[in-house]
Amino acid sequence: MKILMIALQILFIHVFLYLGAGVKALLGVPIPASMIGLFLLFIALCLKIVKLEWVEKGAGWLIAELLLFFVPSAVGIINYDDIFSLQGLETILLIGVSTFIVMGTTAFVADKIFKRKDRETA
Incomplete structure (x- = not known):
C-alpha cells in the first residue's frame, strides 16, 4: 500500500511537470518546463491548494533516489x-x-x- 501511495504522489508531481510544459509552450519562455512545474507546485503548496501530505512521501522518495538519476550522466562523461x-x-x-x-x-x-x-x- 505504501508503494502505491508513493507512486501516486510521484504521478501527482508529474502533473505539475506537464503543467509546466504547457505554460512553456504557451508563453515560449526560455525556462525548463520542470522548473516551471516546480514553481507551480511551490505556489500551489504556499496557497494551500495542494496539501503537503499529497506529495511529501513521493518527493521524499525522489530525493532519496536522486543519485540514480545522475549516474547515467556521469557514465556518459x-x-x-x-x-x-x-x-x-x-x-x-x-x-x-x-x-x-x-x-x-x-x-x-x-x-x-x-x-x-x-x-x-x-
Whole structure:
C-alpha cells in the first residue's frame, strides 16, 4: 500500500511537470518546463491548494533516489575524457569555487533566517 501511495504522489508531481510544459509552450519562455512545474507546485503548496501530505512521501522518495538519476550522466562523461584532459584543472577549480559559493550563500541565508526567527520569538 505504501508503494502505491508513493507512486501516486510521484504521478501527482508529474502533473505539475506537464503543467509546466504547457505554460512553456504557451508563453515560449526560455525556462525548463520542470522548473516551471516546480514553481507551480511551490505556489500551489504556499496557497494551500495542494496539501503537503499529497506529495511529501513521493518527493521524499525522489530525493532519496536522486543519485540514480545522475549516474547515467556521469557514465556518459567518461566518453569525453579528451575534454577533461585538456580542461580538467579548470573544471575541478570551477566545481570547487562554485561549491564554495553555494555553501557560503546557503550559510549566510540560513543564518539570517535563524536570527530573524530568534528576534520574532524573543
